[in-house]
Amino acid sequence: AQSVTQLDSQVPVFEEAPVELRCNYSSSVSVYLFWYVQYPNQGLQLLLKYLSGSTLVESINGFEAEFNKSQTSFHLRKPSVHISDTAEYFCAVKNNAGNMLTFGGGTRLMVKP
Amino acid sequence: DTEVTQTPKHLVMGMTNKKSLKCEQHMGHRAMYWYKQKAKKPPELMFVYSYEKLSINESVPSRFSPECPNSSLLNLHLHALQPEDSALYLCASSQSPPGLAGGGGTDTQYFGPGTRLTVL
Numbered sequence: 001a002q003s004v005t006q007l008d009s010q011v012p013v014f015e016e017a018p019v020e021l022r023c024n025y026s027s028s029v030s031v032y033l034f035w036y037v038q039y040p041n042q043g044l045q046l047l048l049k050y051l052s053g054s055t056l057v058e059s060i061n062g063f064e065a066e067f068n069k070s071q072t073s074f075h076l077r078k079p080s081v082h083i084s085d086t087a088e089y090f091c092a093v094k095n096n097a098g099n100m101l102t103f104g105g106g107t108r109l110m111v112k113p
Numbered sequence: 114d115t116e117v118t119q120t121p122k123h124l125v126m127g128m129t130n131k132k133s134l135k136c137e138q139h140m141g142h143r144a145m146y147w148y149k150q151k152a153k154k155p156p157e158l159m160f161v162y163s164y165e166k167l168s169i170n171e172s173v174p175s176r177f178s179p180e181c182p183n184s185s186l187l188n189l190h191l192h193a194l195q196p197e198d199s200a201l202y203l204c205a206s207s208q209s210p211p212g213l214a215g216g217g218g219t220d221t222q223y224f225g226p227g228t229r230l231t232v233l
Contacts, residue, residue: 032219034221036224041229042226042227043117043119043201043203043224043225043226043227044156044203044205044224045224046221046223049221051219052219088153090155090156100158101158101222103155103156104155105154105155106153106154106155108153
């Protein structure tokens, strides 16, 4: 069995400030990790993913996440946020036994001017 | 192209109505999914279709009836719903079906924009 914990349900931050959204997982086997973003009244969009190789992965809009196996974490970071980054962010995990996604509870990022 | 489309965007229905949600993908994916998402919650898996056959039903009430007419289309037929069924219904697809031993884990699930359903 696998599970995902997003430690913060809401993260308020001022525009241009750095942000970190935390994600921890548990699994007895190797995992693949994903961050999805959901803008208001929209579906989920893949932000970035870790499958193998370099533990630091980046998205096209300035987000990055680092896979830390020893701490079973996959925290999402951005050095300077914009108002348009306001959204719900979901961390998710799959293992190599199949293709079922397990989601964390989500973190609402609220960027204030 | 990584697009999954869903229609309609919004749907309001009474408890005695029959309606259908539609999902389409043209990426050649062999697995398609229905999720239900309540406000401020993560998506909850409802059904999985693998190679056009229902492979997973997460104990969903029979008032929800999925259908996969072909490899690109997925429908969700709704009948006699309850107000608590109001939610965002998301469709997703992936290249490989779930449970594929030794593989499938690296596949990304691509989500559609969802149908916002309100049951009066």
